[in-house]
Amino acid sequence: MSAPARWDGALLRGTVHGPLPALLLVMTTVTGLVDAVSVLGLGRVFVANMTGNVVFLGFAVAGAPGFALAASLAALAGFLVGALGGGAVVARRGHRRGHLLRDTAVVEVVLMLAAVALLVGVTGTPGSALASLVAGLLAVALGLQNAVVRRIAVPDLTTTVLTMTLTGIAADVRAAGRPVVTRRVLAVATMFLGAFLGALLVGHARLAWALLPAPVLLVVVPAVLQLALRRPAPWQDTAG
Incomplete structure (x- = not known):
C-alpha cells in the first residue's frame, strides 16, 4: 500500500506539484510530435531540441545536402524570442506557477494553430520561406514553454530535453x-x-493535419488548470 501512496504524491496529486507532473508529460508528448513534424516535414529542423538544431545548423553551413539553413536559423531565432518572452513573463508572474503554465499553454496553442493555418493546402514539403516561417512560429512556442517549465521546476520534467533524464x-x-x-x-x-505519432501522421497526411493534433492535445493543459485553480492549493505557488 505504501508504494501507490508514493506514486500518487510524486506524480499525480501530491501537495508539492499537484497536477503539474501529469500535465508536463502531456506537453512532452506534444514536443515529440512537433519535432517529428518539423524534422520530417520542414526540412530537417528541430523546433524544440536546440541541441539537435544547432548540430543541424552546423551541417547546413558546411553544405551537407538535405539540411535547411534558413529554417534552422529561423527556429533558433524563434526559440530565443520565445525564451526571452518567457523570461519576461516569469519575472513578473513566476510566483504563480499554476497560472503561469495555464497562460503559457494558451499562447502555445494559438501559435501552433497559426502554424497549422499556414500549412493548410500545402502538399509535400513546403517551400523554404514557408518552412522557415512555420519553424520560427513553432520554435517561439517551444522557447516560451522551455523558459516557463524551467521556472515551474518539477524535477526531471523539462518537456523538451531528455539527455539529463x-x-x-x-x-x-x-x-x-x-x-x-x-x-x-x-x-x-x-x-x-x-x-x-508525428512520424506516422507525416507519412499518411498533409503536413497541416499532421501538426493539428499538437495544439488539440495541448488544450488539455489550460483546461485542466483552469478547473484546478478554482481551489487554492500549495502547488500553485513556486516551489521552494
Missing part, C-alpha cells in the same frame, strides 16, 4: 526511488510516443 535513469538507478525512476521513464516514453 536518460543520464539520471542510468546513473541513479540504485539511489533514486521508484517514483523518481518512473517519472523519468514516463518522460522518455511520452516523448517517444509523440515522435512516433
Whole structure:
C-alpha cells in the first residue's frame, strides 16, 4: 500500500506539484510530435531540441545536402524570442506557477494553430520561406514553454530535453526511488510516443493535419488548470 501512496504524491496529486507532473508529460508528448513534424516535414529542423538544431545548423553551413539553413536559423531565432518572452513573463508572474503554465499553454496553442493555418493546402514539403516561417512560429512556442517549465521546476520534467533524464535513469538507478525512476521513464516514453505519432501522421497526411493534433492535445493543459485553480492549493505557488 505504501508504494501507490508514493506514486500518487510524486506524480499525480501530491501537495508539492499537484497536477503539474501529469500535465508536463502531456506537453512532452506534444514536443515529440512537433519535432517529428518539423524534422520530417520542414526540412530537417528541430523546433524544440536546440541541441539537435544547432548540430543541424552546423551541417547546413558546411553544405551537407538535405539540411535547411534558413529554417534552422529561423527556429533558433524563434526559440530565443520565445525564451526571452518567457523570461519576461516569469519575472513578473513566476510566483504563480499554476497560472503561469495555464497562460503559457494558451499562447502555445494559438501559435501552433497559426502554424497549422499556414500549412493548410500545402502538399509535400513546403517551400523554404514557408518552412522557415512555420519553424520560427513553432520554435517561439517551444522557447516560451522551455523558459516557463524551467521556472515551474518539477524535477526531471523539462518537456523538451531528455539527455539529463536518460543520464539520471542510468546513473541513479540504485539511489533514486521508484517514483523518481518512473517519472523519468514516463518522460522518455511520452516523448517517444509523440515522435512516433508525428512520424506516422507525416507519412499518411498533409503536413497541416499532421501538426493539428499538437495544439488539440495541448488544450488539455489550460483546461485542466483552469478547473484546478478554482481551489487554492500549495502547488500553485513556486516551489521552494
